[in-house]
Amino acid sequence: MKVLILGIKGIGGVSTHIKYLLQEYQKLNYNYYFFNYYSKRGWSPGKKNPLVFYENIKKFLKMTVGYFLFLLFNYKKFEIVHTHVAGSLKGFLPGIITIKFKKIFKYNVVITIHSSNIEEFILKYPDIMQYILKNSENIIVVSEKQKRAITSKFKGYEKKIVPIPNGYDPSSIKKRINTHSNNDRDKYIITNVGWLMEKKGQIYLLEAIKILTNKGIYNIQCYIIGKGPLEEELKNVVTNLKINDFVIITGFINDEKKNQILNKSDLFIIPSLDEGNPIVMFEALGFGLPIIATDVGGIPEIINSEDIGIIVPTRNSSLLAEAIMESIKRKWNRDIIRSFAENYTWEKIARKTIDIYIKTKNS
Numbered sequence: 001m002k003v004l005i006l007g008i009k010g011i012g013g014v015s016t017h018i019k020y021l022l023q024e025y026q027k028l029n030y031n032y033y034f035f036n037y038y039s040k041r042g043w044s045p046g047k048k049n050p051l052v053f054y055e056n057i058k059k060f061l062k063m064t065v066g067y068f069l070f071l072l073f074n075y076k077k078f079e080i081v082h083t084h085v086a087g088s089l090k091g092f093l094p095g096i097i098t099i100k101f102k103k104i105f106k107y108n109v110v111i112t113i114h115s116s117n118i119e120e121f122i123l124k125y126p127d128i129m130q131y132i133l134k135n136s137e138n139i140i141v142v143s144e145k146q147k148r149a150i151t152s153k154f155k156g157y158e159k160k161i162v163p164i165p166n167g168y169d170p171s172s173i174k175k176r177i178n179t180h181s182n183n184d185r186d187k188y189i190i191t192n193v194g195w196l197m198e199k200k201g202q203i204y205l206l207e208a209i210k211i212l213t214n215k216g217i218y219n220i221q222c223y224i225i226g227k228g229p230l231e232e233e234l235k236n237v238v239t240n241l242k243i244n245d246f247v248i249i250t251g252f253i254n255d256e257k258k259n260q261i262l263n264k265s266d267l268f269i270i271p272s273l274d275e276g277n278p279i280v281m282f283e284a285l286g287f288g289l290p291i292i293a294t295d296v297g298g299i300p301e302i303i304n305s306e307d308i309g310i311i312v313p314t315r316n317s318s319l320l321a322e323a324i325m326e327s328i329k330r331k332w333n334r335d336i337i338r339s340f341a342e343n344y345t346w347e348k349i350a351r352k353t354i355d356i357y358i359k360t361k362n363s
Contacts, residue, residue, distance in 0.1 A: 001361050002031045002077060004107075006067070006094055007084035008038040014086050014114050016279050017166055024350035033078055035070055037063040037094070063094060068101065075105035080137075080360055082353075086114035086276075089125055096128065099135045108360050112140040112164075116276040116297050119149050126153070133157045137360045140164050140353065142277040143298025162356060165298060167349040168282035168341065172259060187221040188328050191265040191289075193258065193280045194272070196228030196249075201271035201294065203230075203237060207317035208271075208324060210241045217325065220246055222269075223261050227252040262287045267327050272296055273314050285341035288334030292323045302344075307336050 007018045015038070025032050037059055081102075085095040095111045102109055111132060115121055118141075122129050133139065133154055139161045141147050147161045190209075194200045202224055209222050224234070224247065231251060238247045250261075262268075268284035270293035277298035284291060285302075291309030293299045303309040310323045 001079055001357065002033065003080045003082055003110075003357055004033045004035060004074075004078045005082050005084075006035050006037070006098060009034070009036045013166070013276070013279055014084055017112075017114065018084060020167065020169060020346040021350055021353065023169075024346050025354075027347070028350065028354075030350075030354060033074065035067060037067065064097060067094075067097060071101055071105050075107065078107060080108045080110060080357055082110040082112070082357070084112045084114060085132075087117075088121075089128065091115070092121070092125075092128060092132070095132055095136075099132065102135065108363075109136045110138045110140065110356055110360055111136045112142075113146065114142055114276055115146075116274050118146050122149065122153050130154060133160075136160070137363050138162065138356050140356060142166060144301055145298050146276070163298075164349060164352050164356075165277045165302065165344060166279045166282055167344045167346040168279065168286045170286055170342070170345050172255065173263075173283070173286045186219065188219055188267070189261075189265045190220060190222045190267045190269055190324065191225065191261055191284075192223070192269045192271070193225045193262075193284075194270075194278070196224070196226050196230045196234055198230065199272060199274045200226075200228075201273050201314065202234055204271045204315060204317045204320055205269055206234065206237050206241060206243065206247065208321040209243050209246055211317060211321035212324060213243060213246060215321075215325075217328070218246070220324075220328075222247045223265070224249045225253060225258055225261065226250075259287075262289065265289055267292065267324065269320075269324075270294065270299065271314075271320060272299075275299060277302070282341060282344045285337055285344070288338040288341075290327060290330075290332045290337060292320065292327060305340075307333065308340055 008015045009018050022034060081098050083095045083098040085092045098109055141161060141163050142165055144163050147163050150161060151158050192202060192205055196202060212220060235249055238244055262284060268289040268291050270278060270281060272294055275297035281291060291303050293303055293309060293311060294314045295311050296314060300311050303311055312319045312323050
């Protein structure tokens, strides 16, 4: 049984998911084909680039005409097409196109929905969601919350919707450098990784750091890792709040430098206003880091124990600061956290996905 994977292998969470999925398929000697409609400048969060319009045209042509020609010359080589969709109607277009060609080329369809705002999509495009549910053999979502959002509006599809979360690559995670207790160290290191944009909520983390310093808690160092349209604005906020001594906004750094910071960190913060199931959360858990995160998307399904982390409401700097203070006082068992993270390696995610292919073939 061979599978065609349709998606983007470039930048972003969906691309990272596909990248590691394909890597694990190779390790497992699982045969697949991959059609990549990635456009180099076709996605840039929060930025207006005049080249994006032309790159999106190229991507659209590749996704439609190019995809059709690929199917025409290769459809006998595979039995299943696994398509990844996310975001707006444009992000769901690959799934719609895959289903349109289904009867012509006689394959079964598996669709993974990565969207964090699936409720909004259902409200705007109920007919599109109904079309995808009706004409796909199986649907993968990244959280139970996504499944509930879909099945509460569309009945009779419970059995074909399977939650499979994101994962992490344990081979990229090395043994923690810091083995001393908090009392033996000068700084308690807090880290956030993500796009610097409004929905990631870094502004609330900065306000929480200000609250902590106002309370006389000075033995903290916060790293905010990533790039995005709010980078300069967030740096200005750091200056205006007079917390330059406690916050470092690194901008973009490579994985090696990112992992070095995670390796010496004590706590990972996800202050997002909207998420699906962020990959960085699983990476942080793999480093043995406790998580403080907001109650959005599938995060509470993962951070579901006080041994793993603390869940806080969105847009609440005061409660975020309180959670950080609680974390500083607590003695976290990082071995428990690392052991928990092993449930979410990309190998296990890949094997669960292959099980869906088997289910699809036998359906």
